[in-house]
Amino acid sequence: MLLRNSSTIRIFTSICRRNHRLIDHKLYPLHDRQSIEYNQLILKSRQEFISTGCLYLPHFLTTETRSNILNEINSILTNSSQNLYNSYVEHTENLYNTSSPETNLNEIESSSKTIIAFDQISHESLLRKIYSWNPLINFITDVIQIYPNLYPSCDDLGALYINIYRQSNKLSWHTDHSHFFVNLLLQQTSMSNEGIFEYKTKNNNEIISRTDFQAGGLVLFNGRTYSHRITEVRLSKLPRINAILTYDCHPNHRLSNYVLRKFFGRTN
Ligand SMILES: O=C(O)CCC(=O)C(=O)O
Numbered sequence: 712m713l714l715r716n717s718s719t720i721r722i723f724t725s726i727c728r729r730n731h732r733l734i735d736h737k738l739y740p741l742h743d744r745q746s747i748e749y750n751q752l753i754l755k756s757r758q759e760f761i762s763t764g765c766l767y768l769p770h771f772l773t774t775e776t777r778s779n780i781l782n783e784i785n786s787i788l789t790n791s792s793q794n795l796y797n798s799y800v801e802h803t804e805n806l807y808n809t810s811s812p813e814t815n816l817n818e819i820e821s822s823s824k825t826i827i828a829f830d831q832i833s834h835e836s837l838l839r840k841i842y843s844w845n846p847l848i849n850f851i852t853d854v855i856q857i858y859p860n861l862y863p864s865c866d867d868l869g870a871l872y873i874n875i876y877r878q879s880n881k882l883s884w885h886t887d888h889s890h891f892f893v894n895l896l897l898q899q900t901s902m903s904n905e906g907i908f909e910y911k912t913k914n915n916n917e918i919i920s921r922t923d924f925q926a927g928g929l930v931l932f933n934g935r936t937y938s939h940r941i942t943e944v945r946l947s948k949l950p951r952i953n954a955i956l957t958y959d960c961h962p963n964h965r966l967s968n969y970v971l972r973k974f975f976g977r978t979n
């Protein structure tokens with residue numbers, strides 16, 4: 712019995728250890744929630760998130776993890792590109808609003824990108840491992856401190872998805888429903904002023920342009936309070952690629968059919 716228990720613990724520890732090696736665990740000791748280093752990281756991260764609405768953790772993924780994930784994505788792109796959804800959305804500043812007859816045409820923006828939905832990402836994918844890795848969920852819970860618990864979404868399409876911004880793609884100014892989104896930066900464009908994440912400060916006086924963002928970083932952003940956008944990719948042959956990880960305070964979170972149709976072009 713003792714033997715079985717200790718071998719179960721060994722297997723469990725080795726799975727956890729393998730997962731924490733996917734990220735730069737020396738810089739970000741998410742696996743060691745009791746440590747002083749972890750608590751210092753929470754204090755610093757929370758301060759950045761609360762004061763600016765944007766927490767940026769550079770070099771979050773190891774170079775190897777990022778390149779393996781990009782290989783996974785390239786194989787999805789070559790094997791199923793005709794099944795991927797090229798989303799084109801017209802929207803007001805609130806991305807999720809149904810446009811009403813009263814909407815002034817000048818207020819309408821448009822956005823376009825290619826999306827790889829959750830059900831198109833393989834079950835063995837490293838992205839899925841990172842998405843459901845409990846230390847990451849605990850870390851986000853500890854930084855945000857709005858909800859006692861966060862859970863991976865149950866949505867078959869929107870739980871975890873990949874955005875690809877190619878030439879002429881962009882995401883116009885908008886705010887989100889959710890208090891936060893988690894964004895893994897996987898590839899930046901080859902042009903320093905294209906496919907850039909920008910947001911407005913609270914009183915909309917200033918636009919912050921995050922030209923410092925690099926592939927491999929993790930971003931936690933308060934998209935409900937701060938209007939944000941991705942600038943157009945014009946000349947870059949290299950698309951901007953990023954993954955959105957959706958967590959919610961309810962364990963049974965799903966997107967509405969309206970949102971699914973709008974963003975994924977289908978409901979299942
Ligand atoms: O693709 C991005 O980096 C931003 C995504 C975003 O703002 C959104 O999906 O609401």
Ligand SMILES: [Fe+2]
Pocket residue numbers: 885886887934939
């Ligand atoms: Fe957004």
